[in-house]
Amino acid sequence: MIHMLFIVGVLIMFPVTSSYAFPAKQMTARDCKNCHVLTRQEATHLLRGLNVTAKEVKFAPVKGLFEVLAERDGKEGVVFIDFGKQFIMQGVFARVPALVPKASEEQQHVGD
Secondary structure: OHHHHHHHHHHHHOOOOOOOOOOHHHOOOOHHHHHOOOOHHHHHHHOHHHOOEEEEEEEOOOOOEEEEEEEEOOEEEEEEEEOOOOOEEOOOOEEOOOOEEHHHHHHHHHOO
16 A cells, blocks of 8 residues: 555656656648658668659658559559558548549649
């Protein structure tokens, strides 16, 4: 019982603080570009097992991912690579609750 009270006392003495990679004051959308970079050549190298060539690399609409326009046998498609360059994903991102694909949403704004 005394041991348990000691542990609780120690935990109360040290308040819980947030743990982020960067302080909140310094975090902006532009910070991703400062630390996370993926070149077309590097994307092509990462995707070599799929036998594709990266045509364009940009930040995905979802944080933490690169969007890569890739080409194989004359056909283009989009794949996503995480910032850690460990995972490849293919699919469509849709904004909730409208479930409108992000690419369609962006095309609508271009015509405005």
